[in-house]
Amino acid sequence: MRSGARSLLRRGARRARTAARVLVRGLPPAPTAVARPAAKRSTDPMPGRWVRLTHGPARGAGLPERRGLDPAEAAAVDAGWLLVDAYERISTHAAKHVFGHEQEAWDAYARDTIELLKSPEGRQMVDIEESRVNRLRYRRTMDFAMKGDRVFDVGFGRGYLAAQLIKGREVARYHGIDIIDTWVEESYRLLETNGLADADIRLEAGDLFALTAEKIAATDANLVICCEVLEHVDDAELALRILADALPEGADLLFSVPLHGRLEHVWGHVSVFDVARLKGMLAGAGLFAHHVQPLANTWTLVVASRSPEPSARVRDADRRPDVDASAPLVRARHFVDVPQAGFVPARGGEATVEPQQGPWVTCRSTGGGVRFPVAGIESLRLGLGYTECADLERLDVVAYAGTTRVTSWSFKPSERLPAEGKRAVWLRAGEASRGFVPAPYGAMLDVDAVEVRPRLGAGGSATFELRAAYLP
Known part of the structure; x- marks a missing residue:
């Protein structure tokens, strides 16, 4: 008998013996599952998906542009x-x-x-x-x-x-x-x-x-x-x-x-x-x-x-007919100011809201946030005045559709960007002003409320001024 045939017979015999042991003793216990950490979803889009990854040399001084006379x-x-x-x-x-x-x-x-x-x-x-x-x-x-x-x-x-x-x-x-x-x-x-x-x-x-x-x-x-x-x-x-x-x-x-x-x-x-x-x-x-x-x-x-x-x-030269091919980017082109009466303490926390002169309100928080209504968000504009924010560890701006969280933007104070003075910021789906980190987002036009929530150290408090406007 050739060696190849003998090898096949040996493998067949081993499989038969294994099957017999399973029938008599039963299957061995399943290995204990090893707990794995949950995968973290990146807040940034996949590199190269929209803006191409390039690795060209640094731009030099450049030569004079060669242009025509007209x-x-x-x-x-x-x-x-x-x-x-x-x-x-x-x-x-x-x-x-x-x-x-x-x-x-x-x-x-x-x-x-x-x-x-x-x-x-x-x-x-x-x-x-x-x-x-x-x-x-x-x-x-x-x-x-x-x-x-x-x-x-x-x-x-x-x-x-x-x-x-x-x-x-x-x-x-x-x-x-x-x-x-x-x-x-x-x-x-x-x-x-x-x-x-x-x-x-x-x-x-x-x-x-x-x-x-x-x-x-x-x-x-x-x-x-x-x-x-x-x-x-x-x-x-x-x-x-x-x-x-x-x-x-x-x-x-x-x-x-x-x-x-x-x-x-x-x-x-x-x-x-x-x-x-x-x-x-x-x-x-x-x-x-x-x-x-x-x-x-x-x-x-x-x-x-x-x-x-x-x-x-x-x-x-000929060209295509003079037909306007432009496509509107937005459904509304005027920002809507949130009235003072629209700012209320958010549920599930300790906060007060007091109206000031003009569109501003003062928010005092020992763990709660401020909520205001919107009618969908193309762009959100906030005025932030950090009055007493030494205990502020993070400021979250969260957009909701009903009770569903649609997206958020987070700001952590640092030496380069401290929580001091007044600052105007803009927030959009997937992007924001310097210092604010955007999270993954859902249907922004379904957003009907926004909360501004300070995250404080143990026993801390924060006082800040706030105004808001949005592009529906």
Whole structure:
């Protein structure tokens, strides 16, 4: 008998003996459970969930900003960079939450103005090529292309942008290169399927790093496009310099790269781009940015040229309809002052409340708190006057919906922030003025009462002045 079979027989015999012992003697007693401390719920949100964790080097003195000559265009470019930076410093989910209402307006613009293409039989990845975000990328690229333009496209891919430019913008000529030679025939098939075979189009295999000014000049191009290419190359700085050096006189360059922190699952993307890198790349290539825009919470789109003069292309570009996409942040915009009569001693403690001049009341506590009504809380504003608070160990502000505790904020006096003098504080769900620590929160619009509770040392007392207002 082989050793493997003997081993199986031995294991089977051991299991049979164990089963027999259990039948005769019964199961052994269960091990004594070891008490474990209850898990503590963090009062802080998960790091990186909303604000992205970054570990970049310390900011240096900085180089002079490279701006165009037109102040209005330069201001718009600065705003574009700032918006891109905001997208990149918050998480993808947070950006969707913060900028979603504006993104919906842009998505509607692309959806309403771009006709889906007919795909050749057997074409793969159509749902990706014509996805919501890619349709917006095509739409914005088309917005900067004018009727009669001669386009040179570096990295034409599967031909979807080429077809949309010819069909939707009536560009006069389109010349594209791509390092993947099989996409030449694939793109021609797409163009033919959509009735564009007779357009002035030439597609060929080609390498960005072999590009020359003579190559582009021979096509008489006045718009060079390079979308979703720079993230695929080992030296993006060199690639942009080559594009800039090959740019014909008076021509514009439109390029896009993924926003920092987006499309990180794509193995072909070898590097990432933040605002600092893109500004350095443009300066190193001798280019001036005329338009900068975060696109579809996915890409950064840049229109640039070698001239600092304002760009007629940017000035005349199309954009989404002038429909107000702003979304109200609050249901009420006026603070409600809590009247003196609204302040009463909280249940379950010893406290008195005395009205003072104006909106203030004086609270004296030997262990109890002060309660006042609200009608939901967007924001809570308190005026605190620490009159006699030597025994104060902690001050809790607790929000209730009926008898249910919704959230709280706690303040512990310290040498840096003593319980002395008067102070105005603001409190919101999950955030607060300096010194107050917020707790996890529930439905803030259900809050109907707030208590201010001093926590005192043994036998201690506290006297403080209080006023309150809230944004419902």
